[in-house]
Amino acid sequence: MKNLNIINLTKGETFLHQLSGTTKVRLFAVLMVYVTMSFDLPIILPLFIVTIVGLVSLKPSWKVIKPVVIFVVAMNIVNIVLFWLANPHCGFEYTGDKTVLFAFTDYLVVTKGTFWYLTVRLLKMLTSFTTSLVFIMSITPSELAAGLTSLGLPYKLGSIVELAFRYIPDISRDYENISISMQCRGLELDAKKIKPIERLKQMIIILIPLIVTSFDRVGNISNAMDLRGFGKGKQRSYYSEYPERRNDTIFKVIYCLIALFCVYYIVSGLISPRDPKMWIYWS
Amino acid sequence: MLILGPSGCGKSTLANCINGLVPFSYPGEIQGSCKIAGTETSSSSIFNLSAVVGTVLQDSDAQFVGLSVGGDIAYALENDNMPREEMLPRVLNSATLVGMHEFLEHVPYNLSGGQKQRVSLAGIMHDHVKVLLFDEPLAALDPQMGNQAIDLIDQIQKNNNCTVVIIEHRLEDVLYRPVDRIILLEDGQIVADMTPNELLCSNIIVEKGIREPLYLQALKMAGCNVTIEDNPCNVFDINLDKYKDQLVSFYTSVDTSKPVEEKEVVLEVKNVDFSYDKKKALDDVSFSVNKADKIAVVGKNGAGKSTAAKLICGILRPDKGKVLLEGVDYLKYSIKELGQKIGYVMQNPNQMLVKDIIRDEVSLGLVLNGKSEEEIERNIEEALKKCDIWPMRNWPISVVSYGQKKRVTIASILAMNPEIILLDEPTAGQDYRVYTEIMSFLETLNRNYGITILFITHDMHLAIEYTDRAIVFADGKCIGDDSVFKILSNNDIIEQANLKQTSLYSLATRIGLNPEDFIESFIVAERRKRHEKS
Numbered sequence A: 001m002k003n004l005n006i007i008n009l010t011k012g013e014t015f016l017h018q019l020s021g022t023t024k025v026r027l028f029a030v031l032m033v034y035v036t037m038s039f040d041l042p043i044i045l046p047l048f049i050v051t052i053v054g055l056v057s058l059k060p061s062w063k064v065i066k067p068v069v070i071f072v073v074a075m076n077i078v079n080i081v082l083f084w085l086a087n088p089h090c091g092f093e094y095t096g097d098k099t100v101l102f103a104f105t106d107y108l109v110v111t112k113g114t115f116w117y118l119t120v121r122l123l124k125m126l127t128s129f130t131t132s133l134v135f136i137m138s139i140t141p142s143e144l145a146a147g148l149t150s151l152g153l154p155y156k157l158g159s160i161v162e163l164a165f166r167y168i169p170d171i172s173r174d175y176e177n178i179s180i181s182m183q184c185r186g187l188e189l190d191a192k193k194i195k196p197i198e199r200l201k202q203m204i205i206i207l208i209p210l211i212v213t214s215f216d217r218v219g220n221i222s223n224a225m226d227l228r229g230f231g232k233g234k235q236r237s238y239y240s241e242y243p244e245r246r247n248d249t250i251f252k253v254i255y256c257l258i259a260l261f262c263v264y265y266i267v268s269g270l271i272s273p274r275d276p277k278m279w280i281y282w283s
Numbered sequence B: 001m002l003i004l005g006p007s008g009c010g011k012s013t014l015a016n017c018i019n020g021l022v023p024f025s026y027p028g029e030i031q032g033s034c035k036i037a038g039t040e041t042s043s044s045s046i047f048n049l050s051a052v053v054g055t056v057l058q059d060s061d062a063q064f065v066g067l068s069v070g071g072d073i074a075y076a077l078e079n080d081n082m083p084r085e086e087m088l089p090r091v092l093n094s095a096t097l098v099g100m101h102e103f104l105e106h107v108p109y110n111l112s113g114g115q116k117q118r119v120s121l122a123g124i125m126h127d128h129v130k131v132l133l134f135d136e137p138l139a140a141l142d143p144q145m146g147n148q149a150i151d152l153i154d155q156i157q158k159n160n161n162c163t164v165v166i167i168e169h170r171l172e173d174v175l176y177r178p179v180d181r182i183i184l185l186e187d188g189q190i191v192a193d194m195t196p197n198e199l200l201c202s203n204i205i206v207e208k209g210i211r212e213p214l215y216l217q218a219l220k221m222a223g224c225n226v227t228i229e230d231n232p233c234n235v236f237d238i239n240l241d242k243y244k245d246q247l248v249s250f251y252t253s254v255d256t257s258k259p260v261e262e263k264e265v266v267l268e269v270k271n272v273d274f275s276y277d278k279k280k281a282l283d284d285v286s287f288s289v290n291k292a293d294k295i296a297v298v299g300k301n302g303a304g305k306s307t308a309a310k311l312i313c314g315i316l317r318p319d320k321g322k323v324l325l326e327g328v329d330y331l332k333y334s335i336k337e338l339g340q341k342i343g344y345v346m347q348n349p350n351q352m353l354v355k356d357i358i359r360d361e362v363s364l365g366l367v368l369n370g371k372s373e374e375e376i377e378r379n380i381e382e383a384l385k386k387c388d389i390w391p392m393r394n395w396p397i398s399v400v401s402y403g404q405k406k407r408v409t410i411a412s413i414l415a416m417n418p419e420i421i422l423l424d425e426p427t428a429g430q431d432y433r434v435y436t437e438i439m440s441f442l443e444t445l446n447r448n449y450g451i452t453i454l455f456i457t458h459d460m461h462l463a464i465e466y467t468d469r470a471i472v473f474a475d476g477k478c479i480g481d482d483s484v485f486k487i488l489s490n491n492d493i494i495e496q497a498n499l500k501q502t503s504l505y506s507l508a509t510r511i512g513l514n515p516e517d518f519i520e521s522f523i524v525a526e527r528r529k530r531h532e533k534s
Helices: A022-037 A040-057 A062-086 A112-138 A141-150 A155-184 A196-227 A246-271 B011-019 B047-050 B069-073 B075-079 B084-098 B112-125 B143-160 B196-201 B214-221 B244-253 B304-313 B335-339 B357-369 B373-386 B402-414 B432-449 B460-466 B482-490 B491-496 B503-511 B515-533
Strands: A099-101 A109-111 B002-004 B052-058 B131-135 B162-169 B182-186 B189-194 B266-275 B281-290 B294-298 B322-326 B342-345 B421-424 B452-456 B470-475 B476-482
Touching: A022 A040, A022 A112, A022 A141, A022 A246, A040 A062, A040 A112, A062 B143, A099 A112, A109 A112, A141 A155, A141 B182, A141 B304, A155 B011, A155 B304, A155 B335, A155 B342, A196 B047, A246 B196, B002 B011, B002 B432, B011 B047, B011 B052, B011 B131, B047 B052, B047 B182, B052 B112, B069 B084, B075 B084, B075 B189, B084 B112, B112 B143, B112 B281, B131 B266, B131 B402, B182 B196, B189 B196, B189 B402, B214 B244, B214 B304, B214 B503, B244 B460, B244 B515, B266 B304, B266 B357, B266 B476, B281 B304, B281 B322, B304 B335, B304 B342, B304 B421, B304 B452, B335 B342, B357 B373, B357 B402, B373 B402, B402 B421, B402 B432, B432 B491, B460 B482, B460 B515, B470 B482, B470 B491, B476 B515, B482 B491, B482 B515, B503 B515
Parallel strands: B002 B162, B002 B182, B052 B131, B131 B162, B281 B476, B294 B452, B294 B470, B342 B421, B421 B452
Antiparallel strands: A099 A109, B182 B189, B266 B281, B266 B322, B470 B476
16 A cells, blocks of 8 residues: 555655655645635636646546545535525626626526636636645655644644554554454445445444554554654654755745745735726726 | 563563653652663653663554654654754664665555564664663564564674563563573562573473473473473473483374264365455465364465455455355355354454443344344353353443453354354464463363364464364465364475474474374373363
8 A cells, every 4th residue: 555545655756746845835835825815817827727737747646536626626616606596796896797698587697797706716716726636646744744844833733644644544444344343243334225324323333443442552652652752852853854955946936936926915905905806807 | 681471460561661651651659769771760751761772562553653664763863853864874774784674665554564563673773772672572473473573683682782671471482592581570570580491490480371382391291301401491402312212202102093073064165266456365265164173274464364264254255266154155145144154253352342231242243133132132141151251241341351352252253153253363462371261262162062163373372272273375375274283294384374383393303203293192192181171
């Protein structure tokens, strides 16, 4: 077992994989600010394209990410439709356009302005999703721990994340074993034969021994960590964190520039509020 | 040095006093003095102590905290905040010492128990370590890996000139390499502190419930009175000249003829293939099980033992071939139905117990199968009585001992009246006393109630003492199916299955007897003795 679905446990080979954990975490943090701060298409669209390129460059296993992508896209579309149902004129505030394109009833109309607004909104959601996906797929839990520490967070936080990923496969193996023995004793887990609620109840029976055995393990893990000096100092170094290399330096410049731009954009928006109207209506 | 003693005797607590978990993680009252490298532990800290004392814990899975081999070895250095450039050569160096340098990038999930243990060892081999402390290093290893582990510990002790403290109850396996001193603990007190030779010649180990090495058992049974001058701590070095005639005459006199019994076949596995995805896990496996058999299923990890067990229980079904249960193809039974014919007892009772009260646990299987109230009452009473826990039926499970928990799990399987019971490593991690308790209980079940029992195990002692037949797996194939003494005197099988030659074999070769006959005579004589006792 090398990878847990979309999470890598070992460092990959591609350009983005090879960046250091610090670079990845900082870049991601800056980009999340960048994508949240506005509804401007000229700001969102380039990032969307860049993250798609980034995703392809990671050479992911499409079989693994397909269900995730389908799920997220579907949820976002549902979200947009609900937005529209709640207020078919929700785009007016941003675009000032009420031209009706299509009318189902008097209430349910599709206006040019709302259509535009919701499309941009969907794109914004998808951009934050693709950014996160690239981030998650390019980073290993150890790098994440190192990166979080580099942001000034206490290293114990990063270690919790790292440990969780370390023991998930162990726990799922325990779960499988327990479920086997319970099935032999007559527990029915076959989805076709019992109702979902019954099935849920049966799963809870399995959880009890799982929790007991996991607690046994926690004691051992914490002893093992104590005995190797965990929590000794205020600082901790990371074996899996490569020192800064040329590409990391380039990215450092890039994320610093983006950060500066974000600061400028937000501050200037505060000083003289921007016209909420969207880009295409600016001219 | 070896610290020896049954479970609960205080070995682990003593070890925790040495590595600093006592008093820093387990606070309590301490009297007296404990000095490590000249410093009183109570005035030190767990971090300072861990720089001097390196500990390898028993559970090699739980102590692997890194996400890769390299990361785990570096763990202590990371906590020291050592810059990465300094860390890399040290990690490589430690990994090379234990022979894991080619695995630095590997994740823990694909490593064997022995490999994980090596990684743990490498992780504590930094700079100032003066004492290496091993808590039950043999618990999770198959026999051959166990030998390799003891070998490695011995080598590292010699090369690095450090103190090694091993905590174990498997005396014979530790003595595979020389030990200077043995401390025997009982009820928190030291009852012996002597050289291995002195200890082996005294009667203390037998009295204190420690398993005597097999070759010494064999010698004593033949009436030989072994003394310290004979150097009895290793089967290869012991002086046998005086005892040779005595041994030969005793073992040729044992009557090994058995009445031939007609047995009916209950389970038949015929040319079964099974693959996970594309990996073949079982390849043309065939064997049969007779009623009231006691069979050991042995082989190294990943050889197909567990797959075979899952297949017999019906969790997995064969890709090719057939499994016949009482002459009927078992494909027609669901897992649930099969569960009432073939009972599966897991290794760790905590993974099986889901109820608070013993009788609820035992009745669970029957309730789930929708049996009538009377039938449930009748069956659980019978099962609880067979397992000798009827008086405890209303006790909460949390208060009973490990051995009793094991009985509860077995009772909950027995309540369903299965034809066959399949036990996965029934004695793993248990000391000799609990081991004897569990195994003699299973033997009684088999003898008095004619229940067929299959053991999945890598404990060769268990196979020798308690089973008649062994089925050996290696690389998904069934490479041996014969009486235990024949398997144990077959070098090819032993090597392929990562088993270990027992010391009986070496003893027989040294005195010039045929190992097969010798082991058989020993088994027969030993069982007769045990039956007389019980």
